[in-house]
Every structure is written in structure tokens, then in C-alpha cells.
Amino acid sequence: MTHAMQDLAASIATEKGLIWKIWTEDEASGRAGGVYLFQGREEAQAYLDMHAARLATFGISEVRGLIFVVNEPLSAID
Numbered sequence: 001m002t003h004a005m006q007d008l009a010a011s012i013a014t015e016k017g018l019i020w021k022i023w024t025e026d027e028a029s030g031r032a033g034g035v036y037l038f039q040g041r042e043e044a045q046a047y048l049d050m051h052a053a054r055l056a057t058f059g060i061s062e063v064r065g066l067i068f069v070v071n072e073p074l075s076a077i078d
Contacts, residue, residue, distance in 0.1 A: 021036045052065065
């Protein structure tokens with residue numbers, strides 16, 4: 001996956017409002033995903049909409065995206 005997704009990772013790195021992404025994968029089940037941090041909800045939603053459409057062109061129709069707000073006081077503890 002590391003080699004196959006280099007171009008995609010470079011593209012994602014340029015997305016408006018993206019602060020970071022953690023790539024995840026479970027080779028045994030064939031599932032992959034990520035945890036993203038965006039500057040705001042609007043940027044996150046725009047990215048999710050665009051990325052789901054992009055993945056559909058790869059033949060990936062099952063995209064599960066959830067948007068949460070960071071709880072900064074608790075995050076500062078951990």
C-alpha cells in the first residue's frame with residue numbers, strides 16, 4: 001500500500017485545511033482508511049465529499065466518513 005498510494009498521499013497533502021492524516025490499514029481484511037485533522041468542519045466536509053467521489057472512480061463504493069469536533073481541553077491532557 002505504501003508504494004501504491006504515494007501519488008494519492010501527495011495529493012491529499014495539498015488539500016485545503018488539512019493539518020495531518022494518519023493512514024490506517026488492515027491487510028488481512030483488505031480495509032484501509034485514515035484519521036484526518038482539518039482546520040474546520042467545512043474543509044473536512046468538502047474533503048469527504050470529494051474523496052468519496054474520487055474513491056468511487058477506483059471502484060471503492062463503501063466509504064464511511066464521520067466528522068467530529070476536537071475536544072481541545074481533553075486532548076491537551078493526552
